[in-house]
Amino acid sequence: MKYISTRNNAKPVSVSQAILNGIAPDGGLYVPETFPEFSIEDFDGAKNLPEIADILLSKFFNGDDLAQRLLPICQSAFDFEAPLRQVTDGLQVLELFHGPTAAFKDFGARFLSKCIGQIPLSHKKTILVATSGDTGGAVGCAFEQNPGAKVVILFPKGRVSPLQQQQLTCWGKNVQALEVNGDFDDCQRLVKQAFADDKMCLSYNLSSANSINIARLLPQMSYYAASSLTYFRHHKKPANFIIPTGNMGNGMAALWARICGLPIGRIHFACNANQTLFEFFVDGKFKPRHSIATIANAMDVGNPSNFERFAALAPDQTRHIDCKSFTDQQIRDTIKTDYHKFGQIWCPHTACAAQSWRELPTDFAKEDWMIVATAHPYKFSEVIEPIIDTAIAPPDCLAQIMERQTKSTPLEPELPALADILSAQTF
Numbered sequence: 001m002k003y004i005s006t007r008n009n010a011k012p013v014s015v016s017q018a019i020l021n022g023i024a025p026d027g028g029l030y031v032p033e034t035f036p037e038f039s040i041e042d043f044d045g046a047k048n049l050p051e052i053a054d055i056l057l058s059k060f061f062n063g064d065d066l067a068q069r070l071l072p073i074c075q076s077a078f079d080f081e082a083p084l085r086q087v088t089d090g091l092q093v094l095e096l097f098h099g100p101t102a103a104f105k106d107f108g109a110r111f112l113s114k115c116i117g118q119i120p121l122s123h124k125k126t127i128l129v130a131t132s133g134d135t136g137g138a139v140g141c142a143f144e145q146n147p148g149a150k151v152v153i154l155f156p157k158g159r160v161s162p163l164q165q166q167q168l169t170c171w172g173k174n175v176q177a178l179e180v181n182g183d184f185d186d187c188q189r190l191v192k193q194a195f196a197d198d199k200m201c202l203s204y205n206l207s208s209a210n211s212i213n214i215a216r217l218l219p220q221m222s223y224y225a226a227s228s229l230t231y232f233r234h235h236k237k238p239a240n241f242i243i244p245t246g247n248m249g250n251g252m253a254a255l256w257a258r259i260c261g262l263p264i265g266r267i268h269f270a271c272n273a274n275q276t277l278f279e280f281f282v283d284g285k286f287k288p289r290h291s292i293a294t295i296a297n298a299m300d301v302g303n304p305s306n307f308e309r310f311a312a313l314a315p316d317q318t319r320h321i322d323c324k325s326f327t328d329q330q331i332r333d334t335i336k337t338d339y340h341k342f343g344q345i346w347c348p349h350t351a352c353a354a355q356s357w358r359e360l361p362t363d364f365a366k367e368d369w370m371i372v373a374t375a376h377p378y379k380f381s382e383v384i385e386p387i388i389d390t391a392i393a394p395p396d397c398l399a400q401i402m403e404r405q406t407k408s409t410p411l412e413p414e415l416p417a418l419a420d421i422l423s424a425q426t427f
């Protein structure tokens, strides 16, 4: 399997090379040149998430040195559960927050780190990662045990929750956190500019840990495969998903899994008040803009980076999808209502999906749905606790993170400032 650029102006590369490059040399994003096809029976006998992931991803790693090591990579990356729980009649929740930093980003970040750990490198990689909150923590955590790489995290000053900030700034010597005087789009722009700068790419052997990196996206297909297979085996019907969406990495993974033949029906994206994607679904025009700050901050994205992969799909691959956008007030109302109705505490991102389910048109509402829970509510307790008037208990992993020492460096949102920091790196 080769990977090609969405801009069609770079030579096809192996999956290992696509992982190391992060972004294609022509500025596009890597996508598989074809999508492998699977039948339900291909997964018969696979007992757990790592085994399902191994079967699914083998075809995406076909011909690459990493293919032989895929099962152990999946076993060590996915050593936590992705349980499906019934919320009420017709509604299940797929909980993706049982990893070490309590957000779904752990799946992709850990898989990426394990892959990079297995690729022979002539000199140390520097992984750049822009984060709106959860990615940086997951990547820092995943790479702390991977001394073959340095990680530089760019996060927007004052735009992340206190717990997220703690999670971004508490990792070992090979993980440096930069507090950018700007918003998430500034962070993302700086990372893209660094990649577009040949000299910087070469001097620092740069790669990306954002969901533009194919090794973030591919593993996320695994939990859609596992949960849709479970649902299909019980109900003989494809599973419908509602996915909290920012950069569309999680949403693209669901779409790719469906294209490969997994039993997935409708896919709905649930966004916060950042309406770029929502408006695209209304009038077909993609108008990227600056993000606005919301209480679902990991989705504060005005220029969803994976849109380019979405636009590269054929029309028949993008049918049966929809997108909705929700205000902070709607998010707050949903958190309150569902806590009282179901005893369920949603994080603000997951609440967008829950509200989207509530607003389904009658025809769709008759079907069963799965909403995807992207973070543990404790990560956003300062938002949620006043709404539900109840204290949220921290999961063990977060309690441990809270005890760590933190360190970060301020950064103006300009490329020369980032270059200065990279050249002064002391890891």
Ligand SMILES: *Cc1c(COP(=O)(O)O)cnc(C)c1O
Pocket: 103, 104, 105, 133, 134, 135, 211, 244, 245, 246, 247, 248, 249, 250, 251, 298, 299, 347, 349, 350, 374, 375
């Ligand atoms: C990153 C994140 C999202 C958005 O995921 P994308 O892949 O960027 O669409 C949603 N919820 C939480 C909690 C996140 O951390």
